[in-house]
Amino acid sequence: MVDVTTLEDAREYLQKLLKQTILENNLSLNNPLIAENAQMIWSFLKKHSAEPRTYKRYGTSLFRHFLPFTIEIGKKVYEVNEKDLAVFYEKLKADKYLSLKASVACINGLRLEKDLPKIEYRKIKYHNPNVKTSVEAKFYVDLTPEEVLAIERNMSSAELALAVEVMAFSGLRPGESLGLRWKDITFEEKDGITMAFAFIEHRPGQYGAKGKKGERTVPLSPRAVRLLKIIMQEKGIVDPHDPTIAEERIIPYEKIMLEYEFKRAVARAAIRSRNYPISPHKLRHFFAIHYLKMGGSPAELRQIMKINLQILQIYIEISGVAVKEAYFQKFYKSIVGKMTKIIS
Secondary structure, X not given: OOOOOOHHHXXXXXXHHHHHHHHHOOOOOOOHHHHHHHHHHHHHHHHOOOOHHHHHHHHHHHHHHHHHHHHHHOOOHHHXXXXXXXXXXXXXXXXXXXXXXXXXHHHHHHHHHOOOOOOOHHHHHHHOOOOOXXXXXXXOOOOOHHHHHHHHHOOOOHHHHHHHHHHHHHOOOHHHHHOXXXXXXXXXXXXXXXXXXXXXXXXXXXXXXXXXXXXXXXXXXXXXXXXXXXXXXXXXXXXXXXXXXXXXXXXXXXXXXXXXXXXXXXXXXXXXXXOOOOOOOHHHHHXXXXXXXXXXXXXXXXXXXXXXXXXXXXXXXXXXHHHHHHXXXXXXXXXXXXXXXHHO
């Protein structure tokens, strides 16, 4: 797995990737479209350079997937239309949404310079109804609880298993799970059962809540409690609020290591491949959709995850429970109630 920390690292990586793409696809170096399209993609990336990893991901999508496609259909980047992109989407094997998003952004960036009309996502979907062009594609995930548990069991340490557990069953972001300190954990006894809660704190420049507004207290699952107890026993920790260890991170890994180990665990667990990358952040979306399907209320979910109403609405639409529940409450229950009264 290649990591990048600066834009220079990302550019160097993408230069090697461009050469590799040309070789892997047996592209003719005499084809003038290669140089022209590659140059246009470079100019787009340079103009819209952002965070190194985002830059690398967009560049990877454009060079590895989109460039060979433009050569195949014999068009300059900005000449690719909605119908072409519908075909492009169908040909992709993985990471479809990101590749399409990067391609459309590149095309539109170049079209603006040439005073040409922008590509419209709606028209791409018209040519291929299977294309997920809305923001829902970003939040959609169809993992099952059994698959998530299989991934967790294949993580290489108890700390990494805990990271998977709190993302999948408490709705934490990867950075929030890695930012947990021992002082953030509170244990409570209720009816003879040990419960645990975690305070998600915002720490500028460090792992933690996404801004002050993202601070919250979340309940942890029984498996998370069990994993916490195992880690405490291994490290000889009796009280998580002990000043000597209170500020220590519970999961002492960096994000890139979490992503690397997660990818390996997915492979070991033999999870069915999807149209989208199964990444650690997808577990947060899994939690939201699974919580609603299990009967949790949207109001509770919003409080646990600290999300706005727009994102909450997306989760409700993806889960499909809102309409079913409303229909059940308004029709089935009321009709059954009336029928019972008539019969009696």
